[in-house]
Amino acid sequence: MATESELIAALSKVFAASDPKLIVGIGDDGAVISASPKNLVAATDMAVEGVHFKRDWSSLHDIGAKLTAANLADIYAMGGTPKYLLVSAGLSKDFGIPEIEELANGIKSEADLVGAAIVGGDLSSAEKLVISITAFGEVEKPITRAGAKVGDVVIISGLSGKSAAGLYQLQNGIADSPYIRAHKKPDLNYKLAANFQSVNSMCDVSDGLLSELNHIASASKVGIELDVELIKVIPGFDELAQIAGSNILQLVWQWVLAGGEDHVFVATTSSQIPVGAYAIGKVVAGDKVTVPGIAELPTNGFRHF
């Protein structure tokens, strides 16, 4: 294993950032960023080898990029813009400079998509790889889970369930497919998320669509009714049905309604639906999330417990 200072030197190179607002970056006790007139938004996510990823299945690049995406999604889901990341990692014994560089390049490749910079972190050893990322950014008007209003349209930035379908393929011996790639590293539509600014409530789908909608329903004290016909016409649904084959009923709705880690953005709005988003239901009086037409709802979201 490389020494800590060798690893930090390699990381400083990968993460080199030129940002006039960054007063102190990597290499001191903490990072310092110029005061902003906007509110601060911050979120954190952890990924543990064997729980969130398998190194047999995913490259270090994908592992780094995927956790970064989850973290950036949280900031967008608050109506914010991510600016800076802190990365902590517990590295297993096989980590040398090439491994840390690959992981770091994965993190940076995703952060680059939104112009966020990695400004600090912490390294230690660990039996199995564990990574924790904290993103922070700016937000003018936070969008919470509590703002849904009866009469809102429920919208989504894309079809959920692709990552779950990819995991299913991996578990069934398929080596590569667009869904497997989506499982290893989802493609987030950050631009569309940034256009969700006039919505009343918002989440990213980390743990499954129903699970997130239940959070919105509970925090907003409303009910939500999804429309299966609207969901079926979202691009990609037919392909999921093909993968599921004869198991269509159980599997496709399991993926779409309860599959996690796609990080599509789901929101409720009383304004115009942003171009590129899909209506999938409505906010109603009540306290339940219902999907008329689906006989048996998946009972649980995707959880790392």
Place this chain on the structure above:
Amino acid sequence: MATESELIAALSKVFAASDPKLIVGIGDDGAVISASPKNLVAATDMAVEGVHFKRDWSSLHDIGAKLTAANLADIYAMGGTPKYLLVSAGLSKDFGIPEIEELANGIKSEADLVGAAIVGGDLSSAEKLVISITAFGEVEKPITRAGAKVGDVVIISGLSGKSAAGLYQLQNGIADSPYIRAHKKPDLNYKLAANFQSVNSMCDVSDGLLSELNHIASASKVGIELDVELIKVIPGFDELAQIAGSNILQLVWQWVLAGGEDHVFVATTSSQIPVGAYAIGKVVAGDKVTVPGIAELPTNGFRHF
């Protein structure tokens, strides 16, 4: 194991904070904090079971408090004031509500010492307990490692090496002592650290005094010369010598110069020495840290690698 929502409910109770600047706290995708006119300072630290702590030796309360202390120390070491914490944890299978509450209470007890609030986090499962904390705060004039000037006095907020002496006692079958307690959960002098505001450079001693001073020397392009006679008269030195017994030369200086995790604050200053701090040397021309009178310097700081 308890469900994620049960754990989050328990955590929300322990971490309940009433802060008019906290716009969105625990329970949404991210936390939102009102804009501040001061610069933002942020730092992160990770602790891994078996690497940073042993649950046979330390209570969950101590484990939580110790990592929090390390994190808060980083913010003070930048000249900042910590305000908010995000906590990620990978929990082993034995974690139920009582365990998460004990860990959370440890984190909160330390954060309360400085008036910082826990505003969010992430939970997952893990084979072994792993915790990552990110602290945020405010800083007007950051104090980096790069500001030491030839002629500065090197000062320290207290004796380093107590945690290392405690670890030595633990490893030698002693069950309890003030040093063992300092190893399990160091007592940081946050008030004194806050009075280091006119210093030219500053670190907290995470990895050992020599290691931190080498960082300052290297970043500031200076040399540092420590004075063993000044160190010997810091309260507590004689007690360390008693613990070391006949091994005094190797052990005491190993603990004081290379023992980590005390999180005492070391700085260089051209102003008046803050009341309660101790002078231990001076900044000189050059690029090395020297300790005249110590025949063989410990070559390495305390590292979790």
